Amino acid sequence: MAEYIMLQGTSSHVGKSVLAAALCRIFLQEGKSVVPFKAQNMALNSYVTADGREMGRAQVAQAEAAGLEPAVDMNPVLLKPTGNSCSQVIIDGLSVGNMSAKEYHNGYALEAFSAVQNALSRLTKAYDTLVIEGAGSPAEVNLKPYDIVNMRVAKYLHAPVLLVADVDRGGSLAALVGTLALLEEDERDLVKGLIVNKFRGDVSLFAPAVDFLEKKTGKPVLGVIPYIENLNIDDEDSVSLEDKPADRQEGDLDIAVIRLPKISNFTDFDSLQGEGDVSLRYVREAAELGRPDVVILPGSKNTIEDMAWLRDSGMASALYRVLSAGAPVVGICGGYQMLGRYIYDPDHTESSTEGIGGLDLLPIETTFTAGKTLAQVKGECCGLPFLGQALSAEGLEGYEIHMGHTADAEAGLLHPIVVTERSQQACHVVHGTARRDGLVWGTYMHGIFDNDAFRRDFLNCLRQQKGLQPLAVRRNFRAEKQKSYDRLAAVVRAHLNMDMLRRIMAGRD
Template sequence: MAKAIMLQGTSSHVGKSILTTALCRIFKQDGMKVTPFKAQNMALNSYVTKTGGEMGRAQVAQAEAAGLDPAVEMNPVLLKPTGNSCSQVIVMGKAVGNMSAKEYHAGYSLKALGVVTECIQKLHKDFDVIVIEGAGSPAEVNLKDNDIVNMRIAKLTPSPVLLIADIDRGGALASVVGTLELLEPAERDLVKGIIINKFRGDISLLQPALEFLEKKTGKPVVGVIPHLDRLGIDDEDSVSLEDKQHLAKAGELDIVVLRLPKISNFTDFDALANESDVRVRYVRQGEAIGKPDLIILPGSKNTTEDLLYLRQNGYEAELIKLAKSGTPVVGICGGYQMLGREVQDPDHTESDLDKVMGLGLIDSITIFEADKVTHQVKAMANNHNFLSINYSGENLTGYEIHMGRTQFLSSVDPAFTITTRSGQQMHMPDGAVSADGLVMGTYMHGIFDNDVYRRKVLDALRVRKGLAPLGAVSDTQALKDAAYNRLADVVRKSMDMDLVYRIMNESVGK
């Protein structure tokens, strides 16, 4: 039976995901076979595994930190908000339908507990250590009866719990004391330590507060983690886009990503933002697009509603004007669908609207269907003419997650040709590039994670701006791996890992 440790928080966005990632890398460095686990995740940032299953992006980063290929057993239930208190429910990587919050919490969540239990049992057999991430707060009394992600999982595993508080937002001591007070005695006993996260300043000034907290709660403070900026690690949800916006650096190239209300898979652009000559701006409602070197329409969990958002907020007219005056535009997945003439939803799989007019930058229509396409893919580019780069390259990698199928109303040049889809060889066109080479759409998430292709695009943008191409290709995977090691080093120095190991060892067999 594997040892386990669970990270829960006093609220959402206190750092559970990133500290789970850190522990996965630390245990890997210590020679253990470790896996992450989160029973239920709510996020629009998702990923497709080699077997075609969809899972939360945070667990993908945690798997990478653990040295593993991501698998849906690490995140058996994923909720993808679609709007109006409704989410698409994904179980073991496959969509089972859309449900309201009430339908899910009152009727379905406990039905999924059997699947969750099977995953835990499998992970216990296959690994030495399970690092478990909770969600929100375990003290949300209105949700506890149907909870399948916090204390019920701690009891089921069984696992000791470390409770995380974000001191940067203020009220950390009160949030810890209040959370523990609202737990049942048996649940409170499962909490074996406290972590103070995102601390800035002189830790000696915090010491009286730590002593108070330990005396008040009877729980040891396991660590005080400093505030970490620019980690270079994939984020879980759009809350972190505020951090990205705040941390956006200056760059010779200005790339705008339109921050749609239902933006998904914004990690598609992290590799661009990590380039030394690039600034990525996420343009929010009311902010100006300006005159960027490239505009990107990202993925969306609700293409029709996000199209209407662009129209109603003036971004559609601005974008079309910029495109017609020569500003390059890229659409990925939902953004690609928006570039066409029309999006049709006859079965109302995404909204109550039968159809919505698109931007008309590509001569296509997209029709939504009930079944969801989820594949890892490999692709090639043959004289790829976006930005006139005339690029030919093989073994480009990415993944597809979409409901709609796009049809062309006239002959177009494909952006790429898919050569492998979920392990099956094929020769299938993907996306489109406009005749002038300035508009591109693709269903391939992660296309900019391909290092050589990314630099080709960026150097073409540099030449258009009168700048010399850089040519040097950065290694995205090596940068990620270095980021996991940096994170692990900081957390190891900031936590009492000997105490963490004792807590885990004492809990085995209980």
């Protein structure tokens, strides 16, 4: 019989995902067969599994913490906002189309719960411990009739719930007390304890608040978890971008990532942010761009809408100015499409328009079609021109997740990035295009900077352009992530009442 523990929050972005990852690693270290689960995610950061399906990034991090290969049963429902109160609905890793919020909540959400039940059935048979994450708050009374991720899951499994609040944003006591007050009696009974997360300073000063909470709610406070700096664990959605700098920090290299309104998969750049010689910043206003050493156009859930924003906001003009001053521009996925001459949408898969002109920095054109490309890939880079150098690398690993197909608009283009294996099948597929002057290139390969040697060669080209000495590869990004999970587990274990947690999971508290 599987054991359960569920983390629900007083709101979004209180740290449920990170705490779930911590519990996954703790239980793994204790020898348990543990798996993460979140019934429904709403996020633009997604991942492609080995079998070519799509899932939320938070459960990927939790799977890594649990020592597992990510699988869509861990996140059977994924909503990817497309704009205008509309989302692409993904069930069991595959898109079933776009729906308005009203269409989804009033007509489809409860139908989607069957996918949740089926996934839970498979997981409870395969694992002895499930760490379950809720979404937002369980006390949103307007959403509760259609809820398939919070109390509906807890009731379905009879799972004990820990309610998490973020003390760093303020109002955590009121949030905990208020959330409990808004729950139905049977829902409050499922809440077995409280967690106060992201505490800064001397925790002993918070003792009166703990006493108050326990007396006011009748629920034990299992722990006050400190704020953990520089954790380097994947973020779930763009809310976390509010915590990332827009101004330049310390670092030899100034890398600016354009913060598109529909930015997706910005975890592509976490590996760059962890380099000691890099100052990585996310830029939303054209005036903030300044004179970076390189500009990166990231992925987008709505490429046409974000391309229009680049023009209307003045960001496109700022990009042209930076490029004319000698700073290169790099595009990943949707950003790669925007670098081209035109983006066509004849079937209106993404927009009500027929298409839009691109930045015209690469002689390529993209046409959207109904199908989505989803695959883990391996490839190579051969002679990519970049700032007077030629980047080459073998054994690149990443994934592709995009709508549309990109084709050359003229003959003789450079295609130095090629996929040689897609979904474990040998192939030879062009995956990027570069200008011969070494100032503009793009690729469909998400995660390309997670490859240590390629990332360092890329950065060394920037260093040499500035007259700085190149640096040797000093980091193993994937190994560092595993150390981060261990560090996270150690902190949470030290500040969480693990004995009480085990009693709760065993049904004794």
